[in-house]
Amino acid sequence: MSDAAVTxxxxxxxxxRVRSTPPSGIRRFFEIAATMDDVISLGIGEPDFVTPQPAVQAGIDALNDGQTSYTANAGRADLRTAIxxxxxxxxxxxxxxxxxILSTVGVSEAMQLTMLSVLDPGDEILIPEPCFVSYAPTARFAEANVVHVPTSVENNFQVTAETLESYITPNTKALFLGYPNNPTGAVLRRDTLEDIAALVQEHDLLVISDEIYDRLVYGEAHERGHVCVPSIDGLRERTILLGGFSKGYAMxxxxxxxxxAPAPILRGLYKVHQYMIMSAPTVSQIAAHTAITECQDEVETMRQAYDERRRVLVDGLNEAGLPTFEPEGAFYCFPDIRSTGLTSEEFVQQLLEEEHVACVPGDAFGPSGAGYVRCSYATGLDDVKEAxxxxxxxxxxxxxx
Structure with missing residues (x-):
């Protein structure tokens, strides 16, 4: 038998469940871009800033002090208190x-713990899309059935209670919300969330809320302030809140x-975490504690820089004849490219080949993203202007x- 046949x-x-899960729709174009010169990447969702120096120094000091052992399974008490x-x-x-509160290995672990802890095979979870590419696979790894709920620019890419209700069945157990949204930059308004809260209570659903971009909101959304899902009446006892340090703190x-989450639910996550991970990295917990207690000025400086880039990119895309929804959170914009006559994939492929600019096809984030592309402004202002x-x-x- 040949090696290929054996493989x-x-x-x-x-x-x-693994064989049926496709690879991430984000990575392929990055791999192509890596082989090319003079590429400006508007693709990757990672801050171009380095971690604030006080947090870095706290990590260095922890290593020099020999703090390299496990922490308690749930994480260091000082970090959980600070959160x-x-x-x-x-x-x-x-x-x-x-x-x-449970410290985890990024929001990625927190999300997988949640799916494994609350979903049984055959349960349905509603996931509005376009959405981050990991949401549906992590639910499928828990053998749940994913029900995609479309959103559109006409509703500012906000999911509404009216739309959600039409997708609820007797098997629906949970609703996943990811706002500020990756890839659209949309945020959820308080009145929208209040309507959703009434629906969730009526149908006895859980809510899983990924708020990793909570510190990165702009314009009127910044003036209003990010609306934390469990702050809405009726949702605190039904919500598992996911957060982290990767985006706002450049970590x-x-x-x-x-x-x-409420203690009875968190105990379930804790049980899976114990067997899967043991504890989040000790030095990272120490650095995160310093970040949250000492680095708020640095977070605001980064947010303002993103806001300036956001304005340049959105205005430039609109001037290019690519209608661009006004993003109010995260560090992405989502231009409509249908006027070019190209599909999302064709647009991204040809833009990379002809102009050496990398972005991501909108339909990598769900069917509602067809005809759009995601552009990240988590890169330097000069690069944004050239892009x-x-x-x-x-x-x-x-x-x-």
């Missing part, structure tokens, strides 16, 4: 640091996040097919 045969040992105090002061949401590589010039040149060539 193919070995794949049959993989579980069906509790921050959520209370910023959003008026109260969580007990001892029983209702992607530290891999540190958290989950907050705009290149995109405008590209669009002028391809406008109207």
């Amino acid at each position: 193919a045969d070995l794949e049959t040992y993989l579980s069906e 509790s105090e921050e959520l209370s002061s910023r959003y008026g949401v109260s969580y007990d640091a001892e029983d209702e 992607t590589g530290w891999r540190i996040g958290y989950a907050c 705009v010039r290149r995109i405008q040149r590209f669009a002028a060539k391809h406008q109207n097919g």
Whole structure:
């Protein structure tokens, strides 16, 4: 038997849930871009800033002090206390640091723990889309049935209670919300959330809320303030809140996040976490504690820089004839590219080949993303300006097919 045949045969040992899950729709274009020169990437969702220096120094000091052992399974008490105090002061949401907060290896672990802890095979989970590419696969790994709920620019990419209700069945157990949204930059308004809260209570649903971009909101959304889902009447006892340090604090590589939930639910997450992970990285917990207690000025400086880039990119895309929804959160915009006559994938492929600008097809984030592309402004202002010039040149060539 040939090596290729043996390799193919070995794949049959993989579980069906893994074999049926496609690879991330984000990565392929990054791999192509890596082989090219002079590429400006508007693709990756990672801050171009380095972690604030006080947090870095805290991590260095921890290593030099020999703090390299496991922590308690739930994480260091000082970090969980700091998270509790921050959520209370910023959003008026109260969580007990001892029983209702768990430190995790990024939001990615928190999300997988949640899916495994609350979903049984055959349960349905509603996931509005376009959405981050990991949401549906993590639910499927728990053998749940994913029900995609479309959103559109006409509703500012907000999911509404009216739309959600039409997708609820007797098997629906949970609703997943990811706002501020990746890839659209949309935020949920308080009145929208209040309508959703009434629906959730009526149908006895859980809510899983990924709020990793809570610190990165702009314009009127910044003036109003981010609306934390469990702060809405009736949702605190039904919500598992996921958050972390990767985006707002530029700590992607530290891999540190958290989950907050009522104690009976958190005990379920804790049980899976014990067997899966043991504890989040010790040095990362120490650095995160310093970040949350000492680095708020640095967070605001980064937010303002993103806001400036946001304005340049959105205005430039609109001037290019690519109608662009006004993003109010995260660090992405979502231009409509249908006037070029290209599909999302064709647009991204040809833009990369012709102008050396990398972005991501909108339909990588769900069917509602067809005809759009995601552009990240988590890159330097000069690069954003140059990318705009290149995109405008590209669009002028391809406008109207």
